[in-house]
Amino acid sequence: MKWIYNKHNVTFRLVIIVGILLVSLVYVSFKTNVNVAEVFSQTKELPIYSVETEDKKIALSFDAAWGDEFTMNILETLDKYEVKSTFFLVGFWVDKYPDHVKEIAKRGHDVGNHSTNHPYMTKLSREQMSQEINITGNKIEKLINKKPILFRPPFGDYNDDLVQVCKENGYYTIQWDIDSLDWKELGVQPVVDRVVRNAKNGSIVLFHNNAKYIKEYLPIIIERLQKDGFEIVPISELIYKDNFKMDNTGRQILIKD
Structure with a gap:
């Protein structure tokens, strides 16, 4: 009887622990907007x-949300080194600087979407x-007669829903594996070292189009x-458009026949 009692007691305790964990997950979900279903899902959209x-x-990419002081300088630098890159534009930036949106596209760079x-x-x-x-x-x-196919989430903030919504609307969701940290305004050399070493x-x-030292560090990088032998290409030319899978780090891998 003692063994049966202990067995039931352990089972009861396990039920209580599981219940507490579930309640905790629901609470965290409510506070942080994390989808509990995603936590238990075996597949994660990346x-x-x-x-x-x-x-x-x-690939080099430039997020444009606030400011436009250095955009033309960036474009001239890219032209000088015969480099094509990718610009992710926020809607209110597009409204404020439509001529620069056109100029970015005219010079052969990707024009990506960075939300409204x-x-x-x-x-x-x-x-x-x-x-x-x-x-x-x-x-x-409407400005460049070409629909964007690349979307970068502001703040790098994403979940399964966002990646799925992007797919449904014809977009590839793009992050980065090298953050220049140019927004911290630490100077030229820290940005150069961080990018080149990684x-x-x-x-x-x-990168960010209005980073303080971009005129100095971009040519050096x-x-x-x-x-070092790298060919610098737009993201649209770097990524695979189909027949690919993702590893758990968000690295895109071509599925070979």
């Missing part, structure tokens, strides 16, 4: 952080996510990368 490739290719109002996307419903994406997508398409085949680098 954006593209980098690409597995034997080719020595790397720069919100934390995971705090939105799926319908609101679609609105954030499509309002800006339509604005860009560069590898298939990397995607994050491009020269160093090219000297």
